[in-house]
Amino acid sequence: MKKILQIILVLTFTASISGFVLSSVNKWARPFIEENRIRAISQAIFLVQSEGKKYEKLNIGELDAYKVFDENNNSIGFAVVHQGNGFQGPIKLIFGINEELNRIKSIEILEQVETPGLGTLITEDDFKNRFKNLNAQSIIKIVKGKKPSNDYEVQAITGATISSKAVVEIINDAIAKLKKHNGIEK
Amino acid sequence: MKKQVSLHYEFLKGLWEIHPIFKQALGLCPTLAVTVSAINGLAMGLATTFVLIFSSVIISSIRKIVPNQVRIATFILIISTFVTIVDLVMKAKFPELSKALGPFIPLIVVNCLILGRAEAFASKNKIFRSFLDALGNGTGFLLALVVLGSIRELLGTRCIFGFQILPDGFSTWMVMILPAGAFLTLGLLLGFANAYTKWKKEKSEKEILITN
Amino acid sequence: MDLIIIFIGAALINNFVLSYFLGICPFIGVSSKISSAISMGLAVIFVMTITSIVSWLINHLILIPYHLEFLTIPSFILVIASLVQFVEMVIKKVSSAIYRALGIFLPLITTNCAILGLALFAQMRDYSLIESIIFALGAGSGFTLALVIMAGIREELELANVPEPFQGAPITLIVAGLLALTFMGFAGII
Numbered sequence: 001m002k003k004i005l006q007i008i009l010v011l012t013f014t015a016s017i018s019g020f021v022l023s024s025v026n027k028w029a030r031p032f033i034e035e036n037r038i039r040a041i042s043q044a045i046f047l048v049q050s051e052g053k054k055y056e057k058l059n060i061g062e063l064d065a066y067k068v069f070d071e072n073n074n075s076i077g078f079a080v081v082h083q084g085n086g087f088q089g090p091i092k093l094i095f096g097i098n099e100e101l102n103r104i105k106s107i108e109i110l111e112q113v114e115t116p117g118l119g120t121l122i123t124e125d126d127f128k129n130r131f132k133n134l135n136a137q138s139i140i141k142i143v144k145g146k147k148p149s150n151d152y153e154v155q156a157i158t159g160a161t162i163s164s165k166a167v168v169e170i171i172n173d174a175i176a177k178l179k180k181h182n183g184i185e186k
Numbered sequence: 187m188k189k190q191v192s193l194h195y196e197f198l199k200g201l202w203e204i205h206p207i208f209k210q211a212l213g214l215c216p217t218l219a220v221t222v223s224a225i226n227g228l229a230m231g232l233a234t235t236f237v238l239i240f241s242s243v244i245i246s247s248i249r250k251i252v253p254n255q256v257r258i259a260t261f262i263l264i265i266s267t268f269v270t271i272v273d274l275v276m277k278a279k280f281p282e283l284s285k286a287l288g289p290f291i292p293l294i295v296v297n298c299l300i301l302g303r304a305e306a307f308a309s310k311n312k313i314f315r316s317f318l319d320a321l322g323n324g325t326g327f328l329l330a331l332v333v334l335g336s337i338r339e340l341l342g343t344r345c346i347f348g349f350q351i352l353p354d355g356f357s358t359w360m361v362m363i364l365p366a367g368a369f370l371t372l373g374l375l376l377g378f379a380n381a382y383t384k385w386k387k388e389k390s391e392k393e394i395l396i397t398n
Numbered sequence: 399m400d401l402i403i404i405f406i407g408a409a410l411i412n413n414f415v416l417s418y419f420l421g422i423c424p425f426i427g428v429s430s431k432i433s434s435a436i437s438m439g440l441a442v443i444f445v446m447t448i449t450s451i452v453s454w455l456i457n458h459l460i461l462i463p464y465h466l467e468f469l470t471i472p473s474f475i476l477v478i479a480s481l482v483q484f485v486e487m488v489i490k491k492v493s494s495a496i497y498r499a500l501g502i503f504l505p506l507i508t509t510n511c512a513i514l515g516l517a518l519f520a521q522m523r524d525y526s527l528i529e530s531i532i533f534a535l536g537a538g539s540g541f542t543l544a545l546v547i548m549a550g551i552r553e554e555l556e557l558a559n560v561p562e563p564f565q566g567a568p569i570t571l572i573v574a575g576l577l578a579l580t581f582m583g584f585a586g587i588i
Contacts, residue, residue, distance in 0.1 A: 003253060006251075006253050007253045007255060007256050010248075010251065010252055010253060010256060010260060011256055011259065011260065011263075014260050014263050014264065015263060018263055018264070018266075018267040018472065019469070021267060021271070022267060022270050022271070022468055022469065022472075023468070025270075025271050025274050025275070025468075026274060026468040028278075029274040029275065029277065029278040032277075032278035032279060033274075033277050033278050033281075036277070036278070036281040040281070085403070089407075089412065090523070211423075211426065211567050212423075214419075214422040214423060214426070215419050215420055215421070215422045215423070215511045216419075218419040218422065219418070219419040258479070259476070259479060262475055262476065262479055263472060263476070266471045266472040266475050266476075267472065269471055270468060270469075270470075270471045270472065273471070274468060289515060289518045289519065289522070292470075292471050292514070292518055293420075293511050293514060293515060293518075295471055295475055295514070296475070296510065296511045296514050297511075298423055361579070364578070364579075364582070365416060365417050365418075365419065365575075365578045366575045366576070366578040366579040366582070367575070368419070368575075369571045369572065369574040369575030369578055370571070370572055370575035370576075372571050373564075373567075373568045373569065373570070373571030373572035373573075373574070373575060374568070374572065376567055376568040376571060377561075377563050377564040377568035377569070377572075378563070379563075380562075380563035380564070380568065381561075381563035381564075383563075384562065384563055
């Protein structure tokens with residue numbers, strides 16, 4: 001009987017102290033973690049909307065979208081965070097698009113676990129620059145092995161077609177959802 | 187009454203004699219996973235050592251009042267508390283490192299090294315000795331992680347700790363950054379460590395024969 | 399279709415042992431005989447599947463609603479420890495031969511980073527209950543596959559002339575490296 005009592009006491013005591021310590025540390029850490037999250041998002045948004053000075057989160061259920069404003073409080077478009085399946089795992093990216101939703105400004109890859117040396121090249125400027133000023137009026141297309149012949153086409157990375165395609169599909173999907181929300185026909 | 191070992195030894199043994207990776211083959215999962223670069227290895231080593239020291243000290247101080255049946259459960263509870271502390275502090279103050287090390291910080295809780303030392307040493311020894319044991323094992327682990335991380339970073343990206351060492355002409359060994367490279371490098375290092383141990387043993391045996 | 403991708407992804411393309419480095423300790427410890435590898439693998443698949451269900455429940459019924467995410471690590475690991483204790487009792491009753499063959503490695507499934515890793519990944523990727531279960535089955539199968547292949551190779555290695563310093567863990571790791579390289583070939587399936 002004494003043994004069982006001792007067991008219960010030790011476990012309860014340890015669990016309580018542990019719970020107390022953890023909730024205190026958690027309380028301390030919460031604001032910093034939130035600050036980091038906001039800083040990361042701001043950095044990403046202003047990276048893809050270079051004249052942006054302020055932003056406002058939009059209330060679209062399935063999409064992480066922000067309306068971006070310049071220093072005179074004029075709207076200069078949107079920044080959208082979206083993710084989808086890449087080759088080896090999920091790819092998370094952010095892209096800046098103009099007010100009319102028909103021209104991409106710039107893209108940034110936030111998270112990816114693609115093949116080093118091949119799929120990871122989607123994070124290089126060489127690939128990202130192919131999206132600058134891209135026509136987004138209708139669906140963006142991928143072309144392989146040759147230069148794009150239309151302004152809505154992006155050349156895939158040689159040897160990383162699936163990763164390249166994934167990026168394009170994620171962007172297309174996000175734009176479609178944003179257009180639907182804004183009531184714009186595709 | 188067992189013979190008292192010197193305090194120096196309690197610390198030093200963790201650096202080679204009973205080295206966690208090279209002699210005990212413990213903690214291999216994080217060793218392989220986070221050593222893509224020297225800085226990641228260093229961060230993981232520090233985090234693990236922190237958890238190891240605090241857990242060992244606490245476990246050693248309550249070793250006389252923990253009933254045998256709930257030994258493991260209590261140890262795990264204590265270890266997971268410190269691991270969560272490290273995880274939260276890293277997320278708050280070192281977000282980039284936290285992201286780089288990913289799920290392997292929480293996975294410190296199942297690093298066989300910590301539970302292993304708790305079982306084998308901290309639960310049976312005084313606080314100060316347990317502290318030294320933890321410090322030694324942790325440091326040994328950390329050094330190994332930094333060495334492994336440096337090798338893989340150097341051969342895979344020409345840099346160590348982000349500073350370029352090898353000339354641009356050197357063709358990087360992409361395999362070093364991949365899982366395969368981790369296995370191969372660790373396997374080779376382990377083999378050489380064993381060979382060294384064997385050579386030293388044979389050398390000292392020869393010397394004993396000669397002096398006789 | 400998505401479920402199939404999750405399964406194949408976890409089993410082959412991002413094999414828990416060969417890509418994520420989870421489950422290395424048992425991988426090196428239990429992979430010397432094909433029979434014990436199979437037993438260990440099955441035990442792991444079982445523990446993983448139940449763990450995925452229970453951890454999903456804990457996550458969605460307790461941790462998230464009450465903002466207790468910071469208690470994830472202790473709660474998950476305690477669940478795993480209890481489950482393993484339970485599985486150990488069951489195996490002991492059902493087949494003492496298997497129990498003896500697995501030896502110390504059965505309780506060590508608790509510290510098998512693969513189980514905790516599985517629970518954490520499923521939480522991070524926000525899988526539904528069904529997705530978590532399929533993920534667990536895939537990961538467990540992949541683990542078993544890697545373990546059995548390794549055991550097969552090691553049984554052959556017994557007859558080879560491995561230099562003494564490299565016997566045991568070193569040569570196993572080197573072989574694992576070559577195996578990891580091979581598994582990279584699966585990356586093209588989906």
